[in-house]
Amino acid sequence: MYRSRLEKNLDKHTLDYVSSISDDSEIALYDIIGSQAHSIMLYENNILSRAEVKKILSALEKIKKENLSAKSSAEDIHELIETLVIKKTGLEVGGKMHTARSRNDQVALDLRMKIRDDINVVCTCILDMVETLVVLAEKHTATAMPLYTHLQQAQIGTFSHFLISYSDALLRDFERLYDTFGRVNHSPLGAGPVGGTSLPINRNSTAKMLGFSGIVENSIDATSNRDVVAEYVGHIAILMTNLSRIAEDLVIWSTSEFSFVELSDQFSSPSSVMPQKKNPDILELTRGKTARVIGSLVAILSNLKGLASGYGRDLQEIKPSVFFSSRTAISALVVLNSMFATLKVNKQKMNQIADSGYLAALDIAEALVKEGLPFRSAHKIVGNLVHTAHESKISLSELTTSEVAKSVSSKEFDAKKLGKIISSINAESSLKNRSSLGSAGISEQKRLITKRKSKIKQYRNNITRRSAQISLAIERLSSNVRTLCR
Numbered sequence: 057m058y059r060s061r062l063e064k065n066l067d068k069h070t071l072d073y074v075s076s077i078s079d080d081s082e083i084a085l086y087d088i089i090g091s092q093a094h095s096i097m098l099y100e101n102n103i104l105s106r107a108e109v110k111k112i113l114s115a116l117e118k119i120k121k122e123n124l125s126a127k128s129s130a131e132d133i134h135e136l137i138e139t140l141v142i143k144k145t146g147l148e149v150g151g152k153m154h155t156a157r158s159r160n161d162q163v164a165l166d167l168r169m170k171i172r173d174d175i176n177v178v179c180t181c182i183l184d185m186v187e188t189l190v191v192l193a194e195k196h197t198a199t200a201m202p203l204y205t206h207l208q209q210a211q212i213g214t215f216s217h218f219l220i221s222y223s224d225a226l227l228r229d230f231e232r233l234y235d236t237f238g239r240v241n242h243s244p245l246g247a248g249p250v251g252g253t254s255l256p257i258n259r260n261s262t263a264k265m266l267g268f269s270g271i272v273e274n275s276i277d278a279t280s281n282r283d284v285v286a287e288y289v290g291h292i293a294i295l296m297t298n299l300s301r302i303a304e305d306l307v308i309w310s311t312s313e314f315s316f317v318e319l320s321d322q323f324s325s326p327s328s329v330m331p332q333k334k335n336p337d338i339l340e341l342t343r344g345k346t347a348r349v350i351g352s353l354v355a356i357l358s359n360l361k362g363l364a365s366g367y368g369r370d371l372q373e374i375k376p377s378v379f380f381s382s383r384t385a386i387s388a389l390v391v392l393n394s395m396f397a398t399l400k401v402n403k404q405k406m407n408q409i410a411d412s413g414y415l416a417a418l419d420i421a422e423a424l425v426k427e428g429l430p431f432r433s434a435h436k437i438v439g440n441l442v443h444t445a446h447e448s449k450i451s452l453s454e455l456t457t458s459e460v461a462k463s464v465s466s467k468e469f470d471a472k473k474l475g476k477i478i479s480s481i482n483a484e485s486s487l488k489n490r491s492s493l494g495s496a497g498i499s500e501q502k503r504l505i506t507k508r509k510s511k512i513k514q515y516r517n518n519i520t521r522r523s524a525q526i527s528l529a530i531e532r533l534s535s536n537v538r539t540l541c542r
């Protein structure tokens with residue numbers, strides 16, 4: 057349709073190479089709605105007549121119901137939709153729809169409309185998963201389990217503490233995406249190919265009709281930059297990285313060696329050959345898909361870094377990376393949410409491991425600090441105790457008085473008293489005494505949970521309000537379209 061300057065049609069194989077039509081199904085509806093807003097604005101500014109806008113809007117309404125995925129010789133969805141409008145209304149009318157715009161501002165518009173909707177969906181899925189985590193945490197505020205550093209046993213903790221740590225990371229993902237929405241929600245429409253137009257258009261009017269909070273003002277910036285797209289995919293990549301780490305914890309905890317948790321059969325895979333297997337494939341795929349989303353971010357940044365200002369066709373290649381990232385993040389959140397909701401927690405095993413080994417070492421050292429010892433001396437004494445216990449292959453609580461006496465000189469601390477301190481400390485007492493802000497202590501778990509619950513409520517309201525603003529604008533536009541189609 058656009059080839060008047062060129063003598064020959066695009067080579068068939070080459071059309072496949074340059075066409076984005078299959079990826080564009082994700083933005084087809086946005087392109088139609090954007091075209092309706094643009095046409096109404098052209099009518100409001102006397103560029104289209106009442107009869108012309110009626111025909112164009114009616115044609116676009118019909119196209120909404122058509123299957124646009126069919127093979128076509130169009131290079132992209134913008135060409136296809138304009139061709140269909142011209143087919144339905146004739147060149148005299150349909151040929152006016154593309155007045156004062158370009159595919160360059162059009163695709164930038166479609167992408168921003170798609171991303172702002174995706175942000176709202178991803179944010180809602182994040183809140184759903186956080187809610188599941190918090191509900192589960194509430195059941196496990198007193199479920200003791202070991203905490204790890206270097207994947208070596210570190211301190212006595214609670215399962216709830218782990219779950220809240222996941223919630224907090226996900227709430228930060230929410231906040232990042234929520235902020236980005238503010239930068240995405242500006243309309244590039246009317247920027248034209250790169251430098252604007254001499255025709256009397258009203259960019260603020262189309263922005264308002266489409267529910268944007270404003271316009272991307274500079275027409276070069278509006279058409280040729282995709283930094284907010286990179287920002288969005290960057291946040292999705294961070295979100296996926298968080299999910300991937302959570303997945304890794306579950307992989308470890310569901311091994312026979314740990315058996316802290318058991319995945320529901322619905323979320324496990326068998327082996328084709330070993331009849332006993334119950335594999336955490338879904339969690340492994342979350343790790344694997346995260347790698348691809350990170351790849352998408354790298355692809356976008358690499359695409360952008362060498363581009364001269366002004367639209368370059370390279371930008372077309374950014375779209376599938378965005379669509380893949382959104383799809384992956386939404387599915388990962390939905391699947392992991394269900395996995396947590398159906399997770400079997402082996403409380404007994406967790407408690408038993410938390411009470412064994414040398415996990416109470418720091419609690420014992422802190423008890424000595426409370427008795428007036430410098431921390432460094434306490435660290436040395438308890439280090440000696442652990443050494444002795446390890447040599448005898450026993451736990452700290454199994455040390456005899458004489459073994460305790462071997463680890464501490466009477467000058468440093470009374471061995472008998474030390475023995476009493478050791479036997480008074482277990483997982484339960486440790487979690488009762490742990491009181492610092494954000495610690496694994498039981499009282500802290502309750503406070504953390506209450507705070508997260510009210511955050512979820514507040515964040516849900518924010519997202520509902522935002523989604524409603526977009527829906528309201530689109531509904532108003534639809535009713536405007538209906539009126540003009542009469």
Ligand code: ARG
Binds near residue numbers: 076134160163371375
């Ligand atoms: N299919 C293109 C894209 O997705 C649309 C813009 C094409 N613009 C152009 N001047 N060739 O980016």
